[in-house]
Amino acid sequence: MTVKDKILKALILGAPASGKGTISSRIVKKYNIEHVSSGDKLRDHIEKQTDLGKEVKSYLNEGKLVPDDVMIKFMIAELRKVENKPWLLDGFPRTVAQANALWKVQPVDVVLNLVVPFEVIIDRVKSRWVHLPSGRVYNIGFNTPKIEGKDDVTGENLMQRPDDKPEAVQKRLEIYEKVTRPVINFYKEKGILKEFEGRTSDEIWPKVTAYLDPIFQKI
Ligand code: G5P
Numbered sequence: 001m002t003v004k005d006k007i008l009k010a011l012i013l014g015a016p017a018s019g020k021g022t023i024s025s026r027i028v029k030k031y032n033i034e035h036v037s038s039g040d041k042l043r044d045h046i047e048k049q050t051d052l053g054k055e056v057k058s059y060l061n062e063g064k065l066v067p068d069d070v071m072i073k074f075m076i077a078e079l080r081k082v083e084n085k086p087w088l089l090d091g092f093p094r095t096v097a098q099a100n101a102l103w104k105v106q107p108v109d110v111v112l113n114l115v116v117p118f119e120v121i122i123d124r125v126k127s128r129w130v131h132l133p134s135g136r137v138y139n140i141g142f143n144t145p146k147i148e149g150k151d152d153v154t155g156e157n158l159m160q161r162p163d164d165k166p167e168a169v170q171k172r173l174e175i176y177e178k179v180t181r182p183v184i185n186f187y188k189e190k191g192i193l194k195e196f197e198g199r200t201s202d203e204i205w206p207k208v209t210a211y212l213d214p215i216f217q218k219i
């Protein structure tokens with residue numbers, strides 16, 4: 001076995017606003033691994049007005065998926081930057097074409113799937129605030145920022161995501177059902193998928209650690 005084989009590569013799946021970012025930030029802190037979020041990276045490009053940012057902006061704002069060819073090229077290049085580290089990938093793959101492309105370059109070891117009822121999701125996105133440069137995410141009443149509208153760490157302004165408007169959320173949930181749900185089956189068939197059900201991230205989190213603790217102890 002080479003050193004590379006021992007580096008854990010994990011994925012987190014789940015509907016929009018199911019808590020992937022929230023659970024990911026707890027995982028990366030507890031197990032000291034890299035968090036690679038496709039959505040955070042794209043929003044950063046949009047904020048910095050790069051060529052990629054300009055190309056993808058309308059897709060994100062409208063809650064539509066960025067085309068596979070763009071996404072695959074971008075994310076494979078991003079993953080190369082962290083290939084020698086253990087990572088947790090969040091938001092990619094989102095289509096079977098993306099899952100196949102990833103599997104060819106980097107088969108993953110563990111896939112976590114968050115299962116949260118849609119009515120909970122629709123309710124919670126209304127109160128989401130994000131700190132764009134870091135991807136830190138807040139929710140009024142769940143993890144409320146210490147000062148209203150400001151990031152706890154930097155004190156910089158928080159913003160609401162354009163794709164959290166009700167019509168864009170609806171679109172994202174529809175796309176998730178049609179296009180992303182088959183990705184769950186892709187990993188189920190490979191025998192590496194583990195589902196975690198709950199209405200809150202605090203309910204899901206102990207189930208995630210109970211599953212991951214023995215895996216991380218082994219490596
Ligand atoms: P993203 O950025 O990948 P989504 O839609 O998959 O976006 P999102 O919205 O980032 O997922 P999340 O990470 O699953 O959600 O959830 P989160 O941010 O942790 O939690 C949501 C809110 O709920 C937060 O405010 C959080 O504080 C709160 N919360 C968490 N737990 C609880 C709880 O227990 N109780 C309460 N009350 N609140 C809680 O992708 C965005 C776009 O980028 C493009 C697409 O356009 C996509 O729409 N994109 C891609 N396109 C094509 N292919 C890809 N692979 C792409 N990746 C990104």
Ligand code: MG
Pocket residue numbers: 020021037039
């Ligand atoms: Mg997220």
